[in-house]
Amino acid sequence: EKPGLELAVVSVPSYACQRHTPLLHHNITLTDALSILADNAELGENEGRGVAFRRAAALLKSLPQEVRGAEQLRGLPCLGEHSLRVIKEVLEDGVSHEVETTTHSEQFKAMKALTGIFGVGAKTADRWFREGIHTPSDLQRSGHTLNRAQRAGLQYYDELNLPVTKSEAVAIGQIVESAVHAVLPGAEITLIGGFRRGKQTGHDVDFLITHPDEGREEGLMPKVVSWLEAQGFLLYQKTTGNSYLESKEGPARPASNMDRFERCFSIFRLSTDNEGRENQTGRENQTGRENQTGREIQTGREIQTGREIQTGREIQTGREIQTGREIQTGREIQTGREIQKGREIQTGDGPQTYSPTLTNTDPHTHSDSPHPLPQTLVVVGDHAQKVSWVLGHSQCSGPRSWRAVRVDLVVSPYSQFAFALLGWTGSKLFERELRRWAVHEKAMTLSSHALYDRKRTQYLRASSEEEIFAHLGLEYIPPCDRNA
Ligand code: 8DG
Ligand code: MN
Ligand code: MN
Secondary structure, eight states: OOTTGGGGGSOOOSSGGGSOBOSSOSOHHHHHHHHHHHHHHHHTTOHHHHHHHHHHHHHHHTSSSOOOSGGGGTTOSSOOHHHHHHHHHHHHHSSOHHHHHHHHOHHHHHHHHHHTSTTOOHHHHHHHHHTTOOSHHHHHHHTOOOOHHHHHHHHTHHHHTSOEEHHHHHHHHHHHHHHHHHHSTTOEEEEEHHHHTTOSEESSEEEEEEOSSTTTTTTHHHHHHHHHHHTTOEEEEEEEOOOTTTOSSOTTSOSSSOOOSEEEEEEEEEEOSHHHHHTTTOOTTOOSOHHHHTTGGGSSOGGGOHHHHHSHHHHHHHHHHHHHHHHHTTOTTOOHHHHHTTOHHHHTTOOOOOOOSSSOOOTTTGGGOSSOOHHHHOOOTTHHHHTHHHHTSSSOOOOOSEEEEEEEEEEOOGGGHHHHHHHHHOOHHHHHHHHHHHHHHHSEEEOSSOEEETTTTEEOOOSSHHHHHHHTTOOOOOGGGBOO
16 A cells, blocks of 8 residues: 555665765655754854754655655664654654744745855844844945955845856866866866766855875965966956965864865856857957857857847746746745755756846846846836846846856865865765764765874875775665765
């Protein structure tokens, strides 16, 4: 009668890094509910509670089939009392009261909207919320002094909350490759983060850069950034130097989960039409750029012709397709960010346009109404400048042929490459579980730099991810199965 009752007797290991967790799984309704509660806990700076919900969700993601009844969950690890209660409610009633209350709460909606601004964390968002600032437009109007990251975050709010597609990631990869090879021939560039795990969309694009001759990679990031800046590819960048060598802590005792590689948080300016792509920078008279672009035009970007972007129809369709599923499942408050988190099935290779026009751009309310929000429509007089962030550009001068994309670059010495690769491929929970496994089960300390064996008091070398899993006594889990 109930297929899958045998789930109860299947033994499931309790660390996510011991399990295969594919991108597509069988319990989306349940994991969506739990992930909203995890988000809410994290926004309330209750990290422990957040992790508990994330672990429960990850367990469900790893199950070979759909859970139909709570009795199937008996004997499974990672399901705390609270998570179990939520799961049972969803199984029985289709929804969880707590999840519904959360998604409709003013505070949750505001915190999601504000932390959706690049450069804004939970603490800052909470402070603003308590001052009555609930949306990016409230913030814009407030006249608050913002740092450089936040100003860029506000300016490109809409675009940065639209999923980055795989083909956009590929195009960015070609630009990064050009930059890196221009300043350091022989350097190797690897796509990391969610795209390496097989996601079709992401909230950003992550790259790891190294060079086989150890030492050649030193000081690489500022050169790459200068090159990119000179070519007009960067809308924002913040580079931080390698602090690993100077650090007194040593890799065995990292101060936090943050690593100390040379890295760059950036916002790229990516051309979105064929004309622009012929010289990616959008600067008309660049020379010698033909070889960089010849291939990009062929990368399945047919729907991105300038014409289509200019027609309001296409743009609106794009948004509707991206949000359609959320509407169906009553997940009104879900934003572009959510869509990126494991909802790739729906977005797929869908429209890659963004909205440069006055469509409804508040990600938290747009599916409540198919009509544009008044706040984004009032572009008259003094308001014109203030709402210009909604348009993603400073002048209301019509459509443009590029979009902003968040890009993370990391440089690692060759000898640490495998650790950096493992540490930056994610998912975040998978990484966390790897480190927890290392400490609690193996008395080892794992970071994105090294693996330290505390019993043998020595570092364990590895030149591949497989070797690291082996050192840890774990079965090798390929990137596509690290979607915990
Ligand atoms: P998304 O962008 O598609 O939403 O997903 P993602 O690619 O998995 O998330 P991400 O936020 O881009 O993070 C990618 C991986 O990088 C993830 O495993 C977490 C890891 N990571 C950071 N910051 C740091 C850091 O400072 N140190 C280390 N070691 N890892 C980090 O995001
Ligand atoms: Mn990413
Ligand atoms: Mn990232």
